[in-house]
Amino acid sequence: MKRLQIDINPSKRTVSFKIEKGKYSVPNVLQASIYFSLIFALIVFIFAFYLMYLYIDIYAFLFIVLPIGYVVLKKSEVYHEVPITKDDHPRLFRLLESISTETGVPIPNQVVLTPFDEISVSGFINKKLNIGLISLRILKEKEFRAILAHEFAHFYGYDTILGGFFAYLVRSIESTRNFFLRVLEHSPHFAITLYALLGAAVFWIYSGIFSAIFFLHSRQVEKRADFIARQIAGDNPFYHGLLEYSAYSIYFTQHGYRWIWELANQQQQFTNVYDSFNLHYLMKINSDELKKQILENEKRGIFDSHPPLRDRLSQIPHSDQREKGLFSDSIFRNIHKLEEEFTPILTKYVHQLFWSAIVADAQKREGRCRYCRQQFQYLNELLEHEATHSETKEE
Numbered sequence: 001m002k003r004l005q006i007d008i009n010p011s012k013r014t015v016s017f018k019i020e021k022g023k024y025s026v027p028n029v030l031q032a033s034i035y036f037s038l039i040f041a042l043i044v045f046i047f048a049f050y051l052m053y054l055y056i057d058i059y060a061f062l063f064i065v066l067p068i069g070y071v072v073l074k075k076s077e078v079y080h081e082v083p084i085t086k087d088d089h090p091r092l093f094r095l096l097e098s099i100s101t102e103t104g105v106p107i108p109n110q111v112v113l114t115p116f117d118e119i120s121v122s123g124f125i126n127k128k129l130n131i132g133l134i135s136l137r138i139l140k141e142k143e144f145r146a147i148l149a150h151e152f153a154h155f156y157g158y159d160t161i162l163g164g165f166f167a168y169l170v171r172s173i174e175s176t177r178n179f180f181l182r183v184l185e186h187s188p189h190f191a192i193t194l195y196a197l198l199g200a201a202v203f204w205i206y207s208g209i210f211s212a213i214f215f216l217h218s219r220q221v222e223k224r225a226d227f228i229a230r231q232i233a234g235d236n237p238f239y240h241g242l243l244e245y246s247a248y249s250i251y252f253t254q255h256g257y258r259w260i261w262e263l264a265n266q267q268q269q270f271t272n273v274y275d276s277f278n279l280h281y282l283m284k285i286n287s288d289e290l291k292k293q294i295l296e297n298e299k300r301g302i303f304d305s306h307p308p309l310r311d312r313l314s315q316i317p318h319s320d321q322r323e324k325g326l327f328s329d330s331i332f333r334n335i336h337k338l339e340e341e342f343t344p345i346l347t348k349y350v351h352q353l354f355w356s357a358i359v360a361d362a363q364k365r366e367g368r369c370r371y372c373r374q375q376f377q378y379l380n381e382l383l384e385h386e387a388t389h390s391e392t393k394e395e
């Protein structure tokens, strides 16, 4: 059995992995420049707050409270996930155990299933593995294993804690900058306009600096995780796993939500939206052509946490043959029942996504229920009422 030998040296800020076939280490210069930029960014951040405080105390207070409040708000949002144990899904846990043995990374404290597409890890002390249901139907078991190995690899170094910290800062910076812009819009006084301009400018520059660091850091981390996944699962399963997973989730994000939304608007009720979408994907779409298109049209922004897919894929030796065997949904027990339970949650999420369209639509209908034409005064009452229609119809 292959086992990674990991040599983490915090004093040198290097993490190197000795593996049968070779050695992967993070270049010192890159690592050092990331830490340097991080410290620099923090100084700018603190300095910006200090400047605000000097000039406008009360606003300075708001600027600090606002980003924190934003994050707290985000956290308290109801997020649908189902924690699972070995008893629920013994085959999955056997798979996780095998990856754990090979990587030397313990199984995360919490394993949860979500209605979405993301397969990811988070947390530092309380480690968590999120498995989105959406892509399970398209991945072969070995490909799924390769994707999981990539996620396990993120527990080397400080990927999840740094990643979480970066994500927090990005959100804070954005919300603070937007706050300044809003102040600018509604400014009642010239002096306030001036301060808001200054604030917006500072945070604009800061977000520029920050996105560059984020970019450097996450790309390096992803490259390392890809490398480890290939050692554990093999080049070919990882290549096809990454390609299938990405193509499917990109397609789901770009077209799937709209597809669900439009069908829901035509009063179609889904028993199992995952099954319906998968059929739609397999029947209507030439998947090879689609994958080619997705790779070619992949739009990248500087806030993206992952390197371009085509770059990642181009480095992996592979054959055109996918792995044989079952699809990864068969690893889970009663997965189709769970899909059915997640179906109203996912469709409700799609509702939220198309919120503004709903509002406009409801206004056009003058607050009447689309099913029974009952009229409501408040939008939330109307929507809650409409949701009960779809719940009862599914039973």
Ligand SMILES: [Zn+2]
Residues within 6 Å of the ligand: 150, 151, 154, 222, 225
């Ligand atoms: Zn990753």
Ligand SMILES: [Zn+2]
Residues within 6 Å of the ligand: 369, 370, 371, 372, 373, 374, 385, 386, 389
């Ligand atoms: Zn009704």
